[in-house]
Amino acid sequence: MDRISALRNVEDALTEFEDGEIDLGSMEIRVRSILRTYATNFEERDAYKASGPPPVDGLIVVADSPHDARERIRSLVDDVDRFDVETVD
Structure with missing residues (x-):
């Protein structure tokens, strides 16, 4: 689109x-x-949703891979150590 x-x-x-x-x-x-x-x-990437403590929980980013999604989230939010990401349909 x-x-x-x-x-x-x-x-x-x-x-x-x-x-x-x-x-x-x-x-x-x-x-x-x-x-x-x-x-x-x-x-031409996938959307990934983070789950974990605020302010990360629910954050959605577009990235090439789960690893890249984690890096993107870390660049947006300070002082976040542990969180998961999953592909959003």
Whole structure:
């Protein structure tokens, strides 16, 4: 998905929300899915979600491998020693 397609899909979701065709929760799920698809296709990488103590828990990054995901998370959050990462579908 290219940038223009992603923006159009987000615009479609916003329009459907404004027209009362979908609720807020549905719009959020759709937009999140659009953004995740764009990010992983653009980078040709996978999304990884961290689990562990705050502030790492729930953080999602795009990386080439679990190792790279851990390094990316460490670069974003200070003073974090132990956490796991798993691929996000």
